[in-house]
Structures are given as structure tokens and as C-alpha cells.
Amino acid sequence: MYSAAVGVVDNVYGGEDGGSVVESFQASNNVTNYVWMLKYVDVDIDYARWLGWLFTPVLAMFILPSVILILLYLSALFLYIYKWHRHRLLDAYERDFWEGGRKSLAALWDAQGWLWHGFEVVGLDNIPEDGPALIVFYHGAIPIDFYYVLSKCILFKGRLIRCVGDRFLFQVPGWSLLMEAFKVLPGTVQSCASILKDGNVLAIAPGGVFEAQFGNSSYQLLWKNRVGFAKVALEAKVPIIPMFTQNIREAFRSFSWGMRFWRWLYAKTHLPLVPIYGFFPVKMKTYIGKPIPYDPNNTPEMLAQQAAHAIENLIKEHQRVPGSVFHALIERFYKKEVSKSA
The missing domain is CATH 1.10.287 (Helix Hairpins)
Incomplete structure (x- = not known):
């Protein structure tokens, strides 16, 4: 020394x-x-x-979630470049200018999901090749599973899943082009029903931002008696397809302390301000259930309950409760079935 x-x-x-x-x-x-x-x-x-x-x-737990934010901004940057060269690409994509950009990004996101999470989809055939359907899914802290399912549908079924997004997404700087290219809409009952009547597939997470922030590893649905999505399905006369992703809460987690404060802040701002950590390379597998057929005798409340029960059954069948990051990591690299009970 x-x-x-x-x-x-x-x-x-x-x-x-x-x-x-x-x-x-x-x-x-x-x-x-x-x-x-x-x-x-x-x-x-x-x-x-x-x-x-x-x-x-x-x-690291706080820095890793920013990777998804960076990927989203890189996606937006790619679309800006794509738009800049649109005149050179119009001949290649006669029907929809954005189709080439969506497929290119879908390939990137699909590869990222496979590399980082060993992502798989079970029941992709339950999404129809043509005609309308309403997908209802559980909302994780970050709905990265929906990005992966969307990518697979674009690549392997040639279908774009339209999605209802929270209004704050349209205010995030730099994201407007993402919303435009993937046709995300804030959504009322009437506008969503119109999308379905045009023959599209639409996805809604009834729990929304509230479920994203205040859900936890117990995987309880936090829908707060919301029935708007059921009204959409009944008005458009379409089936509801339940969807759940194993270990979505282990990939990203929201802080569980100070819930009273965060709930008060959300009630005042309606913004997702609860800190998120994670982006752990856990095994993720999405299960797409059998469609719940349209029944004119259903009320919105009855249909909403049927959809909730369908997703709860997927959780009960495929998810360890309470969730565990450690066991989810084991499932990522070790194929042996892990008991769902803690």
C-alpha cells in the first residue's frame, strides 16, 4: 500500500x-x-x-424494467424511419402501409420473448382465422405477454389484434406512432362494438391499469364489477376468448408497500405511478381458452361473471399461487412440472 x-x-x-x-x-x-x-x-x-x-x-431490479421502455422507444423509432421511407415501400404493401412495419416489429418481439422467457402459446387456434372475437385477459404489471401474443398472431395467423389502451398511453411522448401503427384505441362501448362488427379481433383487459398496479402474486382478478367489455361482446354478438399467461406477475412486479398512498394517488391522477421492478427471465406461457359463445339470453353481468370464471380456471390450472420468482426461473430452464400449491 x-x-x-x-x-x-x-x-x-x-x-x-x-x-x-x-x-x-x-x-x-x-x-x-x-x-x-x-x-x-x-x-x-x-x-x-x-x-x-x-x-x-x-x-438492477429497477433498471431492468427500463429495458422494455427502451424496446418500445426503439420500436417507435423504427416506425418513424419506416414512415420516412413510405413512398419507396408503398408498392410492396398495397393493402396497408403499416403491415410491413408491424410484421418486422412482430418478428423482433417474438424473438425477444423466445430468448428471454422461452415464451410459448397454448391454444392459439382458439383465435379464429377470420371473423370477430373479443379476447379478455389478465393484466400483469406490464402486459408484455400481450405484445408476444400479438406478435405471434401477426406472424402466424396474419391477423392484427386490435387493443383497447388506457388514455394516458396516448399522452406518452413518442408513442403516438405505435398507437397508430397497431391501431390501439381508448375505446367506448360503441367504438369497440363497431371494431368487432367490422370483423376484427379485439383485446381488452377489464382490470386495466388498476389491476396492473395493485395486483400481486395471488393472481386475484381486480375488475371492480366492470361489465363494459361484456356489453361490447353482447352488442357485437361475438364470442369472448379468455386468456392468461403463466408467471406474468413474476416477470414484473409492482411494489406492495404503501398501498394506501398509491391507491390515493391513483384515485387523484388515474396514472400508473406505482414503482415496478423485475424483467426476470422467468418462463412465460400463455393459455388461450375455449371461446364463450354469444348467448342473447345473457346479461352483461352474467357474461362478465362467465369470463371471470374462465380466467380464474386458467389461473387455477396453470399458475402456482402465490407466485414465486424462484420457481418461475426453474420452470424457465427445467421442464419438469412444478406443483401449483405453495
Whole structure:
């Protein structure tokens, strides 16, 4: 540790003439101060290393979710570039200008889901090749599972799933082009029914941002008696397709402390401000259930209850409750079936 200091001492007293006494005294004081500084700097370095070891995992949990945000912005940047060259590409895509951009992004997101989560879909055939249907799904902290299912539908079924998004999404800088390209809409009962009557597939998460923020590893539905999606299905006379993704709450998690404060803040702002951490490389598998056929005798309340029960059955059959990041990681790399009971 003190080799540098010894070198300084040799330089001070090892000259041919030795220098003046005053210079030697000043040099001696400098050496003393230098050695004293080394001791305390060394202590600070050790302390800094300890702090780094302590807080690196915590920081990583908050930094990793930003990867999804970066991917979304990169997706938007790709679409801006795509739009810039639209005149050169119009001949290639005669029906829909955005089709090429959507398929390119779908390929990227599909690859990311396979590499990071070993993502799979069971029951993709339950989404019709043509004609309308309403997909109802459980909303994770970040609905990354829907991005993956959307990508697979675009690539393997040639269908775009229209989606209802919260109004705040349309205010996020740089995302307007994503909303336009993938035809996301804020959605009223009338506008959603109109989309379905035009023969499209539409996806709605009845729990919305509330379920995203305040749901947890118990996987309880937080729909708050919402029946708007059921009114849409009844008005458009279409089947409802239930969908749930295993370990979606283990991929990203929202903070569970201070819930009273966060609920109060959400009631005031209607913005998703609860901190999110994660992006763990857990196994994710989406299960698409059998369609619930249109029944004119159903009321919105009855149909909403049927859809809730269908998703709860998917959760009961395929999800360990309470969820565990550790076991979800095991499922990512080890194919053996893990018991769903804790």
C-alpha cells in the first residue's frame, strides 16, 4: 500500500546534495500527509465496494424494467424511419402501409420473448382465422405477454389484434406512432362494438391499469364489477376468448408497500405511478381458452361473471399461487412440472 510513499521518501533524501533542510522538512510533511490520505482513501474504497455489493441487485431490479421502455422507444423509432421511407415501400404493401412495419416489429418481439422467457402459446387456434372475437385477459404489471401474443398472431395467423389502451398511453411522448401503427384505441362501448362488427379481433383487459398496479402474486382478478367489455361482446354478438399467461406477475412486479398512498394517488391522477421492478427471465406461457359463445339470453353481468370464471380456471390450472420468482426461473430452464400449491 505504501510503496508509492516510500518512493517519494527515496526521492526526497536520496539526492546527491540532499537539498536544504527546509525543503527536506516540507517534503517530509508532504509524505506524512500522503500516507495519511492513502489510509483513508483505502477505507473509503472498501466501503464503496461494500455499498456496491449491497445495492447492485436492488438497482438492477429497477433498471431492468427500463429495458422494455427502451424496446418500445426503439420500436417507435423504427416506425418513424419506416414512415420516412413510405413512398419507396408503398408498392410492396398495397393493402396497408403499416403491415410491413408491424410484421418486422412482430418478428423482433417474438424473438425477444423466445430468448428471454422461452415464451410459448397454448391454444392459439382458439383465435379464429377470420371473423370477430373479443379476447379478455389478465393484466400483469406490464402486459408484455400481450405484445408476444400479438406478435405471434401477426406472424402466424396474419391477423392484427386490435387493443383497447388506457388514455394516458396516448399522452406518452413518442408513442403516438405505435398507437397508430397497431391501431390501439381508448375505446367506448360503441367504438369497440363497431371494431368487432367490422370483423376484427379485439383485446381488452377489464382490470386495466388498476389491476396492473395493485395486483400481486395471488393472481386475484381486480375488475371492480366492470361489465363494459361484456356489453361490447353482447352488442357485437361475438364470442369472448379468455386468456392468461403463466408467471406474468413474476416477470414484473409492482411494489406492495404503501398501498394506501398509491391507491390515493391513483384515485387523484388515474396514472400508473406505482414503482415496478423485475424483467426476470422467468418462463412465460400463455393459455388461450375455449371461446364463450354469444348467448342473447345473457346479461352483461352474467357474461362478465362467465369470463371471470374462465380466467380464474386458467389461473387455477396453470399458475402456482402465490407466485414465486424462484420457481418461475426453474420452470424457465427445467421442464419438469412444478406443483401449483405453495
